[in-house]
Structures are given as C-alpha cells and as structure tokens.
C-alpha cells in the first residue's frame with residue numbers, strides 16, 4: 001500500500017470522488033459547472049442503511065416510502081439538460097432524498113422542491129439545513145399542481161414519470177424557460193423530454209430512455 005498523498009484522508013475519499021466523476025463524464029456529463037456541483041454534494045449523505053456503501057456507484061438506490069434516489073449519471077444529465085443560469089429559480093417535483101435539489105442549489109439562485117411524502121420532505125429538509133443549503137425551499141404537496149404562488153419559473157424538473165408533460169406545470173414555465181420530464185407509463189421505459197417555452201409555443205425534444213417511479217396525484221397519507 002502506498003501512502004495517500006498529502007491532504008487526502010486515508011479512507012480513499014479522493015479516489016472515490018475521482019471515480020465518481022469519471023463515471024459521470026463517461027456517461028456524457030461534461031458541463032464543468034454540473035460536475036463541480038456533483039463533486040461538492042456528497043451523495044453518501046442522501047443514502048441510508050444497507051445501501052450506503054453503494055452511494056458512489058452509478059445506480060439508483062431505494063430510499064424510504066418505497067421511492068428511489070436516481071442514478072447519479074441521470075441526475076447529471078438532467079441537470080445539464082436544464083442549462084441553469086446563476087439567476088434562475090428552479091422548481092423540482094419529487095424531492096425524494098433531496099440529492100437532485102442539492103445539486104440544483106449549487107447552480108441556481110433559488111430551488112423550490114415539492115414532495116408528496118411528508119417523511120421524505122422532512123428528512124431532506126434536515127439534510128439541507130445540515131449542509132447549509134439555505135436557498136432550497138422544501139414543501140409537502142401535490143407537485144403535479146406546481147406552485148402557482150411562486151410561478152412562473154425559469155426551469156422545472158420533474159423527477160417522477162408523467163404520462164404526458166403536465167399542462168399545469170407547462171403553464172408555470174416562463175417564456176424562454178426549460179422543463180425536463182420523464183414521460184411514459186411507469187411500468188415501462190420512459191422518454192426523458194426537454195420542453196422549451198417560446199413566445200410562439202412549446203418545443204419538445206426527446207433526450208434519452210429512462211426509468212422513474214410514477215408521478216402520483218395528491219399527497220401521501222403519512
């Protein structure tokens with residue numbers, strides 16, 4: 001065994017981080033700002049229990065309430081596809097573990113994130129506070145309705161699959177705004193769609209096949 005270089009901790013954190021970033025680049029995450037956001041936010045903080053040792057692998061993992069934390073490369077590709085500017089206000093639907101929201105918070109001015117499970121929202125809020133991510137506003141509710149009081153948004157990201165891009169959310173997008181949403185049946189492969197709102201209407205682009213848990217209307221009873 002060689003000694004880790006000066007400044008490195010002996011548990012291999014630096015090497016693990018390098019491997020994590022290498023996986024992201026290999027999957028097509030090339031935007032330097034997105035990579036540095038994902039270097040900064042430790043995914044290990046968002047994964048618990050028996051799955052914690054796989055936090056840096058490029059796989060989705062189970063979280064509480066029967067939900068999943070997305071695969072890091074998908075988080076990276078979705079974030080990159082959003083083309084976030086530093087003055088943007090972003091709406092995320094499906095807080096889950098809070099990992100995606102934390103990455104968004106490194107790039108945007110403010111992030112609103114909505115989750116239908118109170119338990120998940122509460123745990124994510126505690127993590128945001130612990131990590132000093134004070135620009136994230138975390139709310140419990142039915143995200144398929146968006147947040148009419150805060151609308152319109154520069155960017156919207158939906159991290160659960162809808163059968164169609166939700167009209168209510170589209171109406172809460174600014175002109176020039178971008179929405180990323182997985183579209184399709186929840187038990188099949190879905191398509192990741194980028195919607196750009198122009199003066200004259202909406203432009204749709206299909207980005208890649210993905211698999212997400214379904215967007216479910218209403219709040220959960222927990």
Ligand code: SAH
Pocket residue numbers: 067068069070093094095096097098099100101114115116117120141142143144159160213214215216217218
């Ligand atoms: N972005 C998350 C992964 C989300 S998994 C992360 O980084 O960990 C999808 C999440 O969407 C689940 O937590 C699920 O409860 C939530 N969800 C599904 N339908 C919803 C709705 N209508 N409103 C708000 N959240 C919803």
